[in-house]
Amino acid sequence: MDRAADDTPTSGAAADRPGRLVVEVERLVVGGVGLAHEPSGRVTMVDGALPGERVRVQLTSERQRMSTSSILEVVEPAPTRVEPRCPEVARGCGGCDLQHVEPSAQPVLKAAILRDALDRSIRRGDVEEVAVAVGPSSAPWRYRSTIRCALDGDRVAFHERRSEGVLAVTDCLVAHDLLAEVIRDGRFPDAAEVTIRAGVRTGERLVVVTPAVAAGTVVPDGVRLVGSDELGRGRRAWYHEEVDGHRFRISALSFFQSGVGGAEVLVDAVRRAAGPVAPADRFVDLYGGVGLFSEMLGAVEPVLVERSASSAADARVNLADAGARVVRSAVERWRPSRADVVVADPARAGLGRDGVRAVAGTGARRVVLVSCDVASLVRDLGLLTAAGYKANGIEVVDLFPNTHHVEAVTVLDRR
Numbered sequence: 316m317d318r319a320a321d322d323t324p325t326s327g328a329a330a331d332r333p334g335r336l337v338v339e340v341e342r343l344v345v346g347g348v349g350l351a352h353e354p355s356g357r358v359t360m361v362d363g364a365l366p367g368e369r370v371r372v373q374l375t376s377e378r379q380r381m382s383t384s385s386i387l388e389v390v391e392p393a394p395t396r397v398e399p400r401c402p403e404v405a406r407g408c409g410g411c412d413l414q415h416v417e418p419s420a421q422p423v424l425k426a427a428i429l430r431d432a433l434d435r436s437i438r439r440g441d442v443e444e445v446a447v448a449v450g451p452s453s454a455p456w457r458y459r460s461t462i463r464c465a466l467d468g469d470r471v472a473f474h475e476r477r478s479e480g481v482l483a484v485t486d487c488l489v490a491h492d493l494l495a496e497v498i499r500d501g502r503f504p505d506a507a508e509v510t511i512r513a514g515v516r517t518g519e520r521l522v523v524v525t526p527a528v529a530a531g532t533v534v535p536d537g538v539r540l541v542g543s544d545e546l547g548r549g550r551r552a553w554y555h556e557e558v559d560g561h562r563f564r565i566s567a568l569s570f571f572q573s574g575v576g577g578a579e580v581l582v583d584a585v586r587r588a589a590g591p592v593a594p595a596d597r598f599v600d601l602y603g604g605v606g607l608f609s610e611m612l613g614a615v616e617p618v619l620v621e622r623s624a625s626s627a628a629d630a631r632v633n634l635a636d637a638g639a640r641v642v643r644s645a646v647e648r649w650r651p652s653r654a655d656v657v658v659a660d661p662a663r664a665g666l667g668r669d670g671v672r673a674v675a676g677t678g679a680r681r682v683v684l685v686s687c688d689v690a691s692l693v694r695d696l697g698l699l700t701a702a703g704y705k706a707n708g709i710e711v712v713d714l715f716p717n718t719h720h721v722e723a724v725t726v727l728d729r730r
C-alpha cells in the first residue's frame with residue numbers, strides 16, 4: 316500500500332483503493348461510533364474510532380448522505396487508545412465495545428456524546444442551556460452482577476460484534492468473579508439463553524435458564540437454578556444484595572443496577588440531585604424497581620410505581636419498614652398523586668409524552684431523571700421543559716465501563 320499517496324489530504328481526508336480512505340475522526344456519537352467526513356463531504360461512521368484519530372478505513376455500507384466504515388489501520392492513535400485487556404474482544408466478542416479506551420477517559424467521552432446531542436436540542440430551542448458534569452464510575456473490571464448470555468452448544472457465549480453469530484467464552488472481565496465461575500464451569504444443554512445473577516455482598520447466586528433446566532445442566536456448588544418455564548408457572552426464586560448495609564430481595568425477573576458498586580455510585584448521584592429529603596416530603600419513585608432509591612434516600616411513606624409484578628413484589632418486601640405504597644402499574648396509566656420530590660428512572664425508551672404527563676401531574680418541585688439512553692434523555696428534557704420544568708444540571712455516571720452505555724442523572728426544578 317502506498318502510504319504517501321494515502322496520506323495526501325483531499326478536503327481533510329485521503330483516498331487510495333476504491334472504498335478505502337484515510338479520515339480524521341471528529342467526535343463520538345450516540346452508540347460510541349466515531350464520526351468523520353469523507354473527501355466528498357459525506358459523513359462516515361467509523362466503528363471503534365476515537366476523536367482526533369487519523370484512521371485508514373474500508374467503507375462497509377453506503378447511502379447517499381452517510382456511510383459506515385471499519386478501521387483497517389489506526390494511522391495516528393488518540394492518546395487514550397489502549398490495547399483491549401480482554402482476549403475475547405480480539406476474537407470478536409460484542410460485549411465490550413469501548414475496551415480500546417483507557418478506562419479513566421471513558422466517562423469524559425460519554426459526557427461529550429451527551430453534550431453534543433444536547434447542544435443540538437438547545438440550538439433547536441427545545442431545551443435551555445444546562446451544565447453537564449462528569450461524575451464517578453463503578454470499577455472498570457469485574458463489576459457486573461447480572462449478565463444475560465447466549466449459548467454455543469452447552470457453553471456460555473456472547474453475541475459477536477456487529478454479527479448474528481455467537482462466541483463461546485471462558486471468562487468475561489467485566490463479570491464479577493461469582494458470575495465468571497458460572498461462565499467458565501457452567502454447562503447448559505438445550506438452553507437458548509441463561510441469565511446469571513449474584514448478590515456480591517451476600518454471595519448468593521441464581522441462574523435463570525430459558526426455556527428450561529434440562530438434564531445434564533451443571534453449575535458450581537451453591538448456585539440456585541430455575542427455568543423460565545417454572546417462573547411462568549408461578550415459581551418464585553430470588554437472591555439478596557446489600558447496598559451500603561441495606562438488604563434487598565431481588566427476584567429472578569426483577570431489575571437491578573449493573574452491580575453493587577454501580578448501584579452505590581448511582582444512589583449517591585441521585586442523592587446529590589434530590590437534595591435532602593425531609594420526612595414530611597412526599598416522595599414518588601417512578602419506575603421504582605425493587606425500591607433502591609426509596610430505601611437508600613430514606614423516604615418516609617414513599618409511593619413507588621412499577622410495572623413488573625416481580626419487582627413490585629420485591630419492593631413491597633424491601634420497603635415494608637418505610638411504610639411505602641407500591642403501585643403495580645405502568646407509569647403512563649397511573650393517576651398521579653401529589654409529590655414534593657419525584658425520582659424517575661425509566662428503561663431505555665425514556666419517559667415519553669405519557670411519562671412526562673405523569674411526572675408533571677404530581678406537581679413536584681424537584682424531579683430527578685435517571686436516564687440510560689442519550690436520545691431519550693434529550694427528548695425527555697424537551698418534553699419536561701415544555702411541561703414547566705427547568706434542567707439545572709446533569710451528571711454523567713459510568714455504570715457500564717468498557718461499553719458505550721451512558722447513564723445520566725438530571726436535576727430539574729419546577730419554574
Ligand SMILES: C[S@@+](CC[C@H](N)C(=O)[O-])C[C@H]1O[C@@H](n2cnc3c(N)ncnc32)[C@H](O)[C@@H]1O
Nearest residue numbers: 570602603604607621622623645646660661662
Ligand atoms: C432502569 S430500571 C430502574 C429500577 C429502579 N429505579 C432501580 O434503580 O433499581 C426501570 C424499571 O422500570 C420498570 N418499567 C419499565 N417500563 C415501565 C413502565 N412503563 N411503567 C412502570 N415501570 C416500568 C422496569 O420493570 C424496571 O424495574
